[in-house]
Amino acid sequence: QVRLLMRVKQVLKERTLMLYAQPIQNREGEGYHEILTRMRCGDSVIMPDRFIPLIVQFNLSQRFDMLVLETLFSMLHRYPGHHFSVNLLPYTLMQNDSAGQIIALFKRYQLSPETLTIEITEEQAFSDAGESMHNIQQLRDFGCAIAIDDFGTGYANYERLKRLQADIVKIDGCFVRDLESDP
16 A cells, blocks of 8 residues: 555656546547546556546545646647536545635636536535635636536435536436346
């Protein structure tokens, strides 16, 4: 764990994060690209299931998310007309002025907020954390679409869903996995 934490901190310091764009499309080929992260350390690649728990445990969430966004924003000029989505870790939006920092990145890179959907977990979306809701509202007011990821896996209800006014609700796969075969 200590060795992996040192690698994670090295990647954050050297800003050597790897981003992949996974297409999410309908039958007509319309859609967006969801950003996936990996970390390269030497010849090896570290997968998120190994580094995300450490990032959360050692309070590196906001630093990590801002690096993901800045890395993405620095490349977006190469992909005009494309739309991307990115997941933010729950602790990031609980921090004072996270939305302000994200909006500043949009302005620095002269990007339209319509190019990005911010994905938040159901737990994050429906927490009663005032700062988190304030940051989400600021990003929405700025023009970013808000998506709830993995809807249905926690304590969501329709009243909360209506109150949040998410642009996109991504239903967890466990609800649709056997849709065609299980009545």
